[in-house]
Amino acid sequence: MQLFPKSHKRKKTKVPLRMIIDGEEQIVFRSIVGVERTPLVVHRKASVKGQNIDTFSISRDKWTITHVFSGFNLGVNGSYEFCAIIANRLLQEPILYLPTAKMMSEHPDYSDTYQLISSLKNAHWSLGGRGS
Secondary structure, eight states: OOOOOSSOOOOEEEEEEEEEETTEEEEEEEEEEEEEETTEEEEEEEEEOTTOTTOEEEEEEEEEEEETTTOOEEEEEEOHHHHHHHHHHHTTOGGGGSSOHHHHHHSTTHHHHHHHHHHHHHHHGGGTEEOO
């Protein structure tokens, strides 16, 4: 299994962003600086400005982890190093290889995975963890 590197190459990758548009959940793809290792992508944090999905901003110093298949954001934000270390550990979790957020949330291991993410965030916070 190929892990996330300690540093990134500032290369853009296609990132799925899960959004609610007109009351309906959709996945929108954007080219953002990041590194993909299926089933996760560590990328610069993107935020939609207002109601227009074509207008979004990219953070220069905040990174996040997104599930490649569903666009589901795992709620891990911070430096690249912080996100990469957590993502490398999460690559071992079989539940993250499921194709949809709904399938993951209904899986019996979902709460254990959520607790693991919280524990990893606390353990590595000093590497540059940040709130949303």
